[in-house]
Amino acid sequence: MKRNSLATGLSRALVCAALMPASLPAFAQDAPGDAPASLAPTANASMGAMVAKDLDTVVVQGEIAYRDRTNDIEPTLVYDLEYFQRFEPSTVGDMLKRVPSVVFVSDVLEYDAVQLRGLSAAYTQVLVNGKKVPGAGDDRSFWVDRIPAELVERVEVLRSNSANRSGDAVAGAVNIILRDAYDFDGSYIRLGAMHYDDGEIQPTFAAVTSGEALGGRLLAGINVQDRYNPKIKRSDRFESPDGDFVDAEDQTDTRDGKDYSANLSYTADIGESGRLSLDGFYVRTDRDQVEVSTEYNARRPEDATEIANVPGLTRIDQDNWGIGAEYRFDMAGGRTEIDLDHARFQDRSTESEEEIAYEDGEWDGHEAEALDIDASDTETSLKIAHSRPLGAASMEFGVDLRSKDRDSTHTYYEFEADDEADPVVYELDAIVRSRIEETRIDPYLMFTGDAGPMAWEAGLRYETTRSDIEGDDGRASNDYDELLPSLHLKWDLGEASRIQLSLARSLRRPAFNELTPALLQEEFGDNDFLGNPLLDPETANGIDLGFEHRLGKRGVVGVNLFYRDIQDLIETVNTGEPNETAFDDYADDIADYMDENGVSEDEALAAVPFDPDSFIYTARNVGDGKAWGVELDLSTPLTAIGLPNTGVFVNYSWLDSEVEDELGTRRFNNQAEYVYNVGFIQDLPAWGASFGASYRKQGEAFMRVLAEEVRTTYDGDLEVFVEKRFGDNISVRLSGTNLLDAYKREYFDKFDNLADQLDRDYDEYELEAEHAGPRYQLVMRWAF
Template sequence: MQTNLTFFNSHLLIAFFLFTAIATPATAKETEEKGNNTITTTKSESQIPNLQEINLPQTSAKFLTQDTPENTEPENTEVASQEGDIEIDVVGTPLVNFIEERQQSPTGVIILDQREIQRFNYRTVGEVLRRQPGVVLGGPPGEDKDVRLLGLPKEYTQILINGQRFPDGGENREFKVDRIPVSLVERIEIISNPTATQNSQGVAGTINIILKKAPDGRVADLTVSGTTLESKGPFGGLSLLYGDKQGDFSYLLSAGIQQREAPKNKFKQTLDLQNRPTQTERETESKSLLDISIAPNLVWRISPQDTLSFEPFFLRTTEEKDATRNVNNQKFFSPSGRLQELKQDNVNVDEDKTITGWRLGGNWERELSATSNMKLGLFFQKTDEDKDKIETINSTTTTFKNAVGSPIDDKKPVKNTTNIKREEERKSDQDLFATLGFNFRPWENHKVTLGIEGSIRDREKKKIGTEQEIAPTLKPIVEKTGAKDVYSIEENQLNIFVQDEIRLGEKHTLTAGLRMETIDNKATAGDSSEVKQSGTVFNPSLHHKYLVTPTTVLRTSLARTVRRPKFDDFIPFRESKNGTLLQPDTVGNPNLKPETSLGIETGIEQSWGNNTGAFGVNAFYRWVDDKIENEINLNSENNRFEQSPRNVGNGKIYGLRLDAQTRTPFLGLPNLTLFGNISFLGSEVEDKLSGQIRRFKEQPSYVANLGFDYTIPNWGVNFGLTYNILPGFENRELKDGKTEVTNQAGENSLDAYLAFRLTNSVQMSLFGKNLLAAERSKNKSVFNAQGVFENSRIERETAERLYGLSLSWQF
């Protein structure tokens, strides 16, 4: 059934893209005379019709690709002047992607501006990214927090804030994007292949989140939102945006507070060889999150050549989680198959977690001459994560006789116990970094960039676990701290880069660069043993842009990227078990090398109908060296089997991305916009256990999005739908000396919105998220180290639909 669904979805999407590509839109009701740089329109794109306005807007939309005239001066200065840095008005105009920067950029990048972000009433950056090409979001259903570009694990995607990495609590160097509310965001850049000026740690790609900047004029917006779930609510949020410019000083205050709820229902069942349930688990979870965010931006032009900017921000997420879990463990007599023992656990979980992150610093920009400038930046940033967790376990164990009807064994009375598990975890991650860059034009067709970056990073983790039986007798507390639960890491990095953007005639742009990254690590385990590691990598990059016609752009790029190991992978720890093949010891690997990748991409973008439609195709291929995976080996020194992360070999990542967007005047619906994208994803890595070629962990065969937006200008109304398609996949993973083969079913989601303007300064939006009530379904098969089947497990997890209303007042 899943295969048929995959076949149907893929062919439906291909048909959509082919139809879009061959459609010939009717001529828009707009005249353009490029010879004298005049445009005749009845309404600019940035003007928002009120309820009283009835004039239809002209079909002058800009889409995924734009014409790139050699003369970069705006053709209509009146319209251009209305496009400020901060766009609030989005209701009542046809859906458009204002991404001229993508077309004009010498390198390939997808840019999501505020109109795209705000229109669908997204709450977090994760919700925005879910509908973009090649993006898969990880985390529980309904929580879009872990970005997985190209469907790869989260550690292959790099998250930047204002062009720099930001520390977070994750061991995989990831950043949870659900922590950033969209009220702080100016735009989002999705970068496939980096240039030399960008950090190289994005094998799958990089997400650069640009926070809002100080404006050139007064802006003031207050937004209030309220949301509800099917079983919980109401809850909501408040965001404020206020800024202005006074002489040479401009400022912006962007702040917000929002509450999020994430209730879950989970079901797990483990079956033995005879398909009998040995463990059945049902869990009801209630999770409440409170996000507080502040991101002021101050800019002071202290002289005609010098500008100072101050760019602090503060993020705090408080999470309260309560869960009730009922677990039944069963044992059976052999060979009769009768019930031998039933252990019933009633578990109550109380978990509180707070993540506080902040950055202080700014930049000094100086214009050295008419063709050169300098930028110096200095920042300090820190993230603290505190978690306290208490589990109360009430257990009842009943023993049965090996007889018909499985009567209770009177010789073994029912046993009742109560245990308490406590877990305290503290993580601290701080970073001091400085940047210095120079841009200059030695010749007319060259733009050279030189830069140096340095950072000093300290990370500490301390996780203490205890367990105590309090009934029927009070027993001493037993510590359960793991071997790698306590460690500290010092990581110092120095980067030097050079890049030259070369204009080769009127149609070709070549961007070539080289980036050197040197890193020194010192890792200290909980037993005070330490290890040092250092290394240098050189990462070249080459990007070529060919303007085939004014509406056709061909791009090709080549870049080398890096995926650094998890923090706790190269800690010098040992967790002793039996030391056998079935129960190997777990050890760290201080000699672990980073994965490196050489990626090539090529693509073409075609627009038509005066930019009322666009179609893009992009193919990519990446060679990955020194792939990191867990592996079991016999240690000849102590004659014990050990499981540790190792550089096991090489891999490949490849695929094809298609995206399309078009207005439909040729259907007689000039205010309807159709958009969609599909990414076909593939990868190869050799499985060391079976010798078979398999995919990278949890990578689906494709991911797709479809949607539409419709405008009713007479009423000043927009409404639309987005449909996300994520098919199932198979995953093989070595865990605790055993191989788990997981088959996960597909997850599709549907979002909708309706927005309209009440007055000149007030707009209202209604929206729904996860309207299909997404369910995550997994079937796991567990094999021991010798490849013998042990058991299977069924897992189900569901999330609720969300409905909301937002009211925005521009004052």
């Protein structure tokens, strides 16, 4: 267990804060700016009347929406749904691709695991209504394409840590705020259809209503949308980058599914100062991914003989839901918050792939493998916090209690035919089970002050984790504690300009597959992998320095520099123990020696040297790394040059990092070198219409793991829209996505083991390209 001498001091400070006399004067200052209520309790002595904005002003936009400028002390970017809505995003992933420093390294037109600052999704914390939620990724990531854009009120990008929020945010945090009853009033319906490159047309429907009910305010929303992505892939394989051609593969990859989602929110004032909020969301993903591949022995199919037919099918059946209750009230001269939340992720998916091989046009074999996934991830949390005045400043203290239970079973099947007519009948190959239980108790203490042009926030958070981990090859318990200090400064240089400085310590907890003591055969080339349940988290010391300037009444321009120094990196290391593949290779040497020398097996065992080249690897905290970059963003109308109805949007992020592994220095895996967005919206008030365009480009990314290296590039993505409004209640919008038919290209260097990787002795070199074609969407919204 890690221990920190500062923990005792923090505990004493929390006790002193709890025992502070209740006779201190009430603190009657509003929470700064647009700070989200989901992240920090306000210090208001009493609650004002609830005032909600009309949904028709949100649905049928009469003017261009820009990036919000908040008064938060910690560096925060806020984007309302209206900022994205003109381009009709389908999911939160579609929204986030327009945000500074957001990278996705996934399939064409798929935006699932968000990577802030280009670092892997494991370094980005995703919150829903300010709360942690379990997700699909083995690296603890939450796939943001699971939440439809229509359920969202705003998206917040929190560039640095604060004490009153979980510290799992080395790269930063994305807070997805769903629409709630307190903020909106009215109803609307959204109807639409998407046309895809292969001629398929898929519908979408959403409805939201909000108003006074049950002594408070109630909001309910539903969304049903078909998600369809017909992709075409091409692969060419060679012996090495400058070696002979091996084979080619043409593949269609069609992803066809439907998402069902709903959210519910209720808010009511209780007594003179209390406010009760209840919320819940549910998302179901039902999706089929059908892959059909044909392999040839020549570069062009018309010149080739088919060597393999490879059909594959993945059925995704996932549910993600959460419920929460929050109560805030005045107490003892301050304000107290109690939050209780429960969230669950359920995955019941299947995967299968067959390969029917041919030689000289004749049947040569039929093999298949399948995988059944049965996984659930449940998190329950309780937060108790109190904020109060402390002289010229304010103080907040509290504790987060969290319980996590992840249970996973992967069942593998295989089939091999003896004759061409044999039907596919799977036989059990292996079962890999794992269970991870984590209990956290995280107390924190935070102080906030505002002295003229300077505002500051300083805090300490002490995160304690107790875990029990069980896999097929063992079980273990592990405890670790981390003290996470944070300091934020905001200096107003005038009414229009300000400088922000943030210093914070954060962490990244080990991925589930890194922890589970279950042997995964040939996970890295010919090498096996065995999880290590005694891993500690990675920790990072970070700094953000930013300058922001307001342009007129609605525009804003900003620049931010960031740096992260990351310790205890989790890397894959060799246990030194040969695996089964190594012994199988040795068995071949023994048989050859017996045949060549006419000796017995025992004599051959004594004579043949055993020099294994494949091993069992595991994960350990052995490395350090650093990441840095520059982030620029501009969002403004062109009023200064006489174009008040023209809005422009630009952001650019230059990203870099350094990690040392067994092969030398590299960047963090899959960190793009840069990402930028540029776009405009032209409003035509006299015609009740508008149009606009957006262009996004992401730089090259590189990944290096044991026995494989991948370089990934993306073409630019162009989107346009045209909109016509009818009165104050109806709008019709036509939008186009991927109009340049962007390609994703991957370059794979594949090896059998580390020795071959060091010597550049290739097993295979592969070039793969995929694209999906343009798509068009027609949407009508009616507010009433």
